[in-house]
Amino acid sequence: MSASRFRFDLLATSGAARRGRITTAHGTVETPAFMPVGTRATVKAMTPDAVRAAGAEMILANTYHLMLRPGAEAIAALGGLHRFMDWPGPILTDSGGFQVMSLAKLRKITEAGVTFRSHLDGSEHELTPERAMDIQHQLDADVAMVLDECTAFPATEAEAARSMRLSMAWAMRSREAFRERPGYGLFGIVQGGIHPDLREESVRALCAIGFDGYAVGGLAVGEGQNRMLATLDSTVPHLPADRPRYLMGVGTPQDLIRSVARGLDMFDCVLPTRSGRTAKGFTQRGEVNLRNARHALDPRPLDAECRCPACVRFSRAYLHHLFRAEEMLAGMLLTAHNVTFYQDLMAGLRAAIEGGTFTETADRWEADLAHGDIEPL
Amino acid sequence: MSASRFRFDLLATSGAARRGRITTAHGTVETPAFMPVGTRATVKAMTPDAVRAAGAEMILANTYHLMLRPGAEAIAALGGLHRFMDWPGPILTDSGGFQVMSLAKLRKITEAGVTFRSHLDGSEHELTPERAMDIQHQLDADVAMVLDECTAFPATEAEAARSMRLSMAWAMRSREAFRERPGYGLFGIVQGGIHPDLREESVRALCAIGFDGYAVGGLAVGEGQNRMLATLDSTVPHLPADRPRYLMGVGTPQDLIRSVARGLDMFDCVLPTRSGRTAKGFTQRGEVNLRNARHALDPRPLDAECRCPACVRFSRAYLHHLFRAEEMLAGMLLTAHNVTFYQDLMAGLRAAIEGGTFTETADRWEADLAHGDIEPL
Numbered sequence: 001m002s003a004s005r006f007r008f009d010l011l012a013t014s015g016a017a018r019r020g021r022i023t024t025a026h027g028t029v030e031t032p033a034f035m036p037v038g039t040r041a042t043v044k045a046m047t048p049d050a051v052r053a054a055g056a057e058m059i060l061a062n063t064y065h066l067m068l069r070p071g072a073e074a075i076a077a078l079g080g081l082h083r084f085m086d087w088p089g090p091i092l093t094d095s096g097g098f099q100v101m102s103l104a105k106l107r108k109i110t111e112a113g114v115t116f117r118s119h120l121d122g123s124e125h126e127l128t129p130e131r132a133m134d135i136q137h138q139l140d141a142d143v144a145m146v147l148d149e150c151t152a153f154p155a156t157e158a159e160a161a162r163s164m165r166l167s168m169a170w171a172m173r174s175r176e177a178f179r180e181r182p183g184y185g186l187f188g189i190v191q192g193g194i195h196p197d198l199r200e201e202s203v204r205a206l207c208a209i210g211f212d213g214y215a216v217g218g219l220a221v222g223e224g225q226n227r228m229l230a231t232l233d234s235t236v237p238h239l240p241a242d243r244p245r246y247l248m249g250v251g252t253p254q255d256l257i258r259s260v261a262r263g264l265d266m267f268d269c270v271l272p273t274r275s276g277r278t279a280k281g282f283t284q285r286g287e288v289n290l291r292n293a294r295h296a297l298d299p300r301p302l303d304a305e306c307r308c309p310a311c312v313r314f315s316r317a318y319l320h321h322l323f324r325a326e327e328m329l330a331g332m333l334l335t336a337h338n339v340t341f342y343q344d345l346m347a348g349l350r351a352a353i354e355g356g357t358f359t360e361t362a363d364r365w366e367a368d369l370a371h372g373d374i375e376p377l
Numbered sequence: 378m379s380a381s382r383f384r385f386d387l388l389a390t391s392g393a394a395r396r397g398r399i400t401t402a403h404g405t406v407e408t409p410a411f412m413p414v415g416t417r418a419t420v421k422a423m424t425p426d427a428v429r430a431a432g433a434e435m436i437l438a439n440t441y442h443l444m445l446r447p448g449a450e451a452i453a454a455l456g457g458l459h460r461f462m463d464w465p466g467p468i469l470t471d472s473g474g475f476q477v478m479s480l481a482k483l484r485k486i487t488e489a490g491v492t493f494r495s496h497l498d499g500s501e502h503e504l505t506p507e508r509a510m511d512i513q514h515q516l517d518a519d520v521a522m523v524l525d526e527c528t529a530f531p532a533t534e535a536e537a538a539r540s541m542r543l544s545m546a547w548a549m550r551s552r553e554a555f556r557e558r559p560g561y562g563l564f565g566i567v568q569g570g571i572h573p574d575l576r577e578e579s580v581r582a583l584c585a586i587g588f589d590g591y592a593v594g595g596l597a598v599g600e601g602q603n604r605m606l607a608t609l610d611s612t613v614p615h616l617p618a619d620r621p622r623y624l625m626g627v628g629t630p631q632d633l634i635r636s637v638a639r640g641l642d643m644f645d646c647v648l649p650t651r652s653g654r655t656a657k658g659f660t661q662r663g664e665v666n667l668r669n670a671r672h673a674l675d676p677r678p679l680d681a682e683c684r685c686p687a688c689v690r691f692s693r694a695y696l697h698h699l700f701r702a703e704e705m706l707a708g709m710l711l712t713a714h715n716v717t718f719y720q721d722l723m724a725g726l727r728a729a730i731e732g733g734t735f736t737e738t739a740d741r742w743e744a745d746l747a748h749g750d751i752e753p754l
Contacts, residue, residue, distance in 0.1 A: 040698075044706070315461070321461075328654075331705065
């Protein structure tokens with residue numbers, strides 16, 4: 001572990017878009033950055049080598065899943081998450097709040113925290129701000145997230161306000177329980193639904209506590225891209241410029257481009273990995289469904305511009321065959337492609353911000369993405 | 378494609394065990410060799426790079442599966458199997474006979490060949506010796522296999538005789554239909570059940586036709602290791618010394634050691650790959666079931682002597698976690714380990730034959746394998 005402080009350096013801007021660098025105990029992350037999701041201590045269908053080769057510098061893991069299996073204590077006993085899953089780079093863990101909220105009838109929320117039943121075996125568990133900090137410490141996360149209540153959508157303004165204020169109280173307790181170590185950081189999570197006043201109130205509450213970074217939570221939960229971007233427009237200007245900004249659980253390539261344009265720095269989403277297992281490939285010319293029969297005899301790569309193993313070595317016809325035959329290699333190859341595509345998209349945006357050409361680059365990407373898949377043979 | 382002739386060079390012997398080299402249009406194969414099974418143009422859960430890294434030089438693919446999906450004509454149009462699946466090395470294809478015989482009620486055998494219904498969509502297909510040669514030519518197999526009828530076990534001697542003689546007639550027609558090309562070879566398949574006289578008759582019939590190699594078929598179908606080895610004992614001495622000998626569909630590490638001891642050169646089996654997906658790991662100290670709870674906190678590698686990524690980078694605890702969580706990476710890592718273990722076993726046997734120490738090495742391996750898994754922590 002390096003002794004350097006957890007820090008964020010803002011290196012360049014282009015309009016509202018920011019080019020930065022996060023320094024953690026386990027290395028640096030160039031931003032804007034997309035973190036592949038390794039829910040249960042594995043980015044599904046990829047070896048850590050493949051994740052690295054795709055260009056990812058930081059990954060996300062899930063407190064909720066890991067506390068239930070194999071357990072935070074087990075991972076701590078095995079040397080922490082980096083060693084357990086052979087990912088020596090930075091890891092961000094969510095606090096488990098979002099997953100617990102999704103349990104619906106299986107959970108009960110009080111001021112103290114959340115009690116819930118495991119979806120695996122029905123056993124009862126408790127997640128408080130203090131316990132969430134404990135677990136993330138045991139996992140050895142470079143970036144821990146405060147425990148929050150992810151406000152449902154739709155919610156009345158009164159519900160959103162109550163929920164947000166509970167999250168702010170939990171944020172304070174999380175901050176107090178977080179164990180400071182060099183190179184480790186704690187992020188607050190802005191809530192408040194789609195209500196600008198509540199979002200602003202949430203930002204002010206978090207800034208008064210003080211965090212190493214600020215996440216925007218409670219979005220991409222069904223509100224649609226327009227409301228999501230409007231919420232970013234009314235939230236981001238209140239966030240401090242000298243801290244990283246993380247949009248949780250987002251999103252499509254277009255979502256990422258439009259959020260980077262609004263000054264967001266970090267993202268995570270299961271979309272590239274999940275799509276990789278369900279035959280949906282992301283390309284510069286939009287999405288491709290590899291189960292479609294028109295690929296059966298197509299000798300061309302999925303994306304001729306892509307450097308990933310699936311595109312360099314295999315044809316659309318072969319990927320189509322693997323998906324039709326339900327071979328594991330199908331999901332392995334397409335996941336690696338999708339994660340590479342997302343990483344290269346972010347690298348392209350970073351270069352554009354550095355070059356001061358973000359708007360032109362973003363417009364070109366968006367036009368290409370909207371163009372749709374390449375012509376059939 | 379190299380213009381060199383398909384050939385087999387016998388380099389050394391130690392007792393009956395043989396150290397050789399097969400030269401094909403797509404490269405050489407050091408024998409004794411184990412060929413990982415790539416049924417549907419993919420060694421399950423492995424990239425071709427991983428198969429190469431494990432040390433495999435030649436793989437097997439299945440005519441039956443590939444003729445149904447994506448079709449031999451499709452693969453030919455896409456440049457052949459090597460290009461389709463990105464395996465530039467030698468490929469052996471079985472003739473489809475064994476799979477068709479397993480279809481039971483879905484197939485009908487005549488002197489002409491076999492008609493059967495696809496297990497995928499019920500469509501009707503015909504496999505004759507001539508068609509089997511055609512398909513394997515379209516697939517671009519370095520080693521093609523004659524169409525044979527795999528005699529059921531148990532069978533009466535009369536049934537085994539009738540079945541073997543049909544296979545010998547088909548072997549003759551296969552030889553006549555095989556299109557000779559430099560570096561490509563055709564293997565005959567010895568049948569005759571567990572009856573020494575029939576096996577000898579089959580060998581004589583095949584040798585009279587003349588093949589580039591000789592396979593022993595119809596074993597590992599339920600007869601047990603003792604009868605299998607006894608059949609090898611009564612068959613192998615009749616086979617020509619200057620051609621490779623291939624034991625089809627075998628087997629466990631112990632099966633391989635005992636068959637190499639009897640002068641067999643080539644093997645294939647789904648055991649290492651299938652076991653890799655069902656949590657069974659092969660080690661020098663026998664088999665390990667990674668689902669077993671005793672691995673949950675075990676920081677040691679599956680096999681401390683193993684050079685594979687699963688053993689170099691991950692703990693038994695992590696592999697256990699992946700299998701419990703049913704993550705794809707579980708099968709990916711353990712398959713790579715098992716294939717590496719099989720390749721390293723063969724490499725060890727080859728070195729022992731070269732060094733003239735085959736018997737001692739075989740005895741030591743067998744003792745280690747029988748010793749059972751390493752002690753619990």
